[in-house]
Amino acid sequence: MTQLGTQSAYLALCPQSLPTRLAHVVALIKKLGEDVQQWHVKEVGDGNLNLVFIVQSPKGSVIVKQALPYVRLVGDSWPLPLYRAFYEYHALTRQAQRDPGSVPEIYYFDETQALIVMEFFTPHVILRNKLITGETVEGLGEFCGKHCARMAFRGSELSMQSSDKKADVALFAGNVEIPAITEGLVFTDPYFEAAMNSHTPELDPVVAQLRANVDLKRIVQSMLAKFASNTETMLHGDLHSGSIMSTETESRVIDPEFAQYGPMGFDIGMLTANFLMAFFSQPGHRKDDLVGYQTWILSVVKDCFVAFQKEFRHLWSTERTGMLYPKTLFEDQGHSSENACEFVLGNIWTDALRFCGIEMHRRCLSLAHNADFESIEDTSVRARLEARNIEMGLSLILNADMLSTPQDLAGLARKINEKDIL
Numbered sequence: 001m002t003q004l005g006t007q008s009a010y011l012a013l014c015p016q017s018l019p020t021r022l023a024h025v026v027a028l029i030k031k032l033g034e035d036v037q038q039w040h041v042k043e044v045g046d047g048n049l050n051l052v053f054i055v056q057s058p059k060g061s062v063i064v065k066q067a068l069p070y071v072r073l074v075g076d077s078w079p080l081p082l083y084r085a086f087y088e089y090h091a092l093t094r095q096a097q098r099d100p101g102s103v104p105e106i107y108y109f110d111e112t113q114a115l116i117v118m119e120f121f122t123p124h125v126i127l128r129n130k131l132i133t134g135e136t137v138e139g140l141g142e143f144c145g146k147h148c149a150r151m152a153f154r155g156s157e158l159s160m161q162s163s164d165k166k167a168d169v170a171l172f173a174g175n176v177e178i179p180a181i182t183e184g185l186v187f188t189d190p191y192f193e194a195a196m197n198s199h200t201p202e203l204d205p206v207v208a209q210l211r212a213n214v215d216l217k218r219i220v221q222s223m224l225a226k227f228a229s230n231t232e233t234m235l236h237g238d239l240h241s242g243s244i245m246s247t248e249t250e251s252r253v254i255d256p257e258f259a260q261y262g263p264m265g266f267d268i269g270m271l272t273a274n275f276l277m278a279f280f281s282q283p284g285h286r287k288d289d290l291v292g293y294q295t296w297i298l299s300v301v302k303d304c305f306v307a308f309q310k311e312f313r314h315l316w317s318t319e320r321t322g323m324l325y326p327k328t329l330f331e332d333q334g335h336s337s338e339n340a341c342e343f344v345l346g347n348i349w350t351d352a353l354r355f356c357g358i359e360m361h362r363r364c365l366s367l368a369h370n371a372d373f374e375s376i377e378d379t380s381v382r383a384r385l386e387a388r389n390i391e392m393g394l395s396l397i398l399n400a401d402m403l404s405t406p407q408d409l410a411g412l413a414r415k416i417n418e419k420d421i422l
Ligand code: SR1
Pocket: 047, 048, 049, 071, 073, 181, 182, 185, 238, 367, 368
């Protein structure tokens, strides 16, 4: 599938050059037809890093995603390796095996051009936009929870043969700069005055108090150590509501270019943070049915964890073929492994809550804020809602082990949502 050696040097595409430059690609011709005059190209990349083109013809449509050699959000003062497309390609193939149908099908990959041609999900839209406009998605929590459980379990040595898993860890270990973005922007920068940080000005007192909390910094650094050194499964690495596309009834996961091997609680924790940020930001977006919509978002959070735990237990009993907690040591000795499974799930839960709290902080304090808060124009309203979000994050990081169930988590969010912090 790769065209290594047959392509000229990397050159960024543009809507005008794309049809001619990709006219030779058989996979595209199959999808769009060979008359490139009929290919309509639109650049739609609204993320922080890449070019994303929708290419449509009367015959069909595809997405062409191409990495840029720098961070798009910042510009060429922040170079970024093109090799992230290689890792995204490998992550997509593994996701497709581990949770079939959950991610776009790949039609073509060109390593030199750092581009992937893949399935265009339509009429799906980016979930974050739906959450801002107040739309519901049937089965969202269940889909997300199941997906995270399948990825966590099937990418680990609970399931994989150690030789395969270790080879995969080695492959993904070549990706240094992308995890470094997360290590800096997510785990470190929010907690001091880093150069690229920004926050809503009215939040100053809240931010000063947060940055003075040494216990908080210690715990967050311990989570960074886990993120950087615990390679128990392959992560999506950037699973937020901008990495999910949904219709009213179905959801899909996109954009795993931050994939790396890491701790099982990371993806579900990051995603939960994005649901909670949608929850806390709602008063900035609507008055009608505010409570009803916030209640729905919390039901998604609960459904997601419940589905994660259910699916994980199911995989534990049906697909535990790796070297971890082997049946030879439990069932074959007449010993139940249920307690062991609950122990593993308990660790994932507390890790997830802490990762969740950290993500809630970074999206208000570091680089790359999210539209949930950022699109609230009145900064005094925005700051009031962000202050609740920051307090929830703090509470999760400091007290993760005091929350036992998804209901406890939802209860805490409801309580903090009623507080006037600013
Ligand atoms: C410089 S990249 C900033 C953010 O965009 C990506 O989507 C990740 O969330 C990253 O942290």
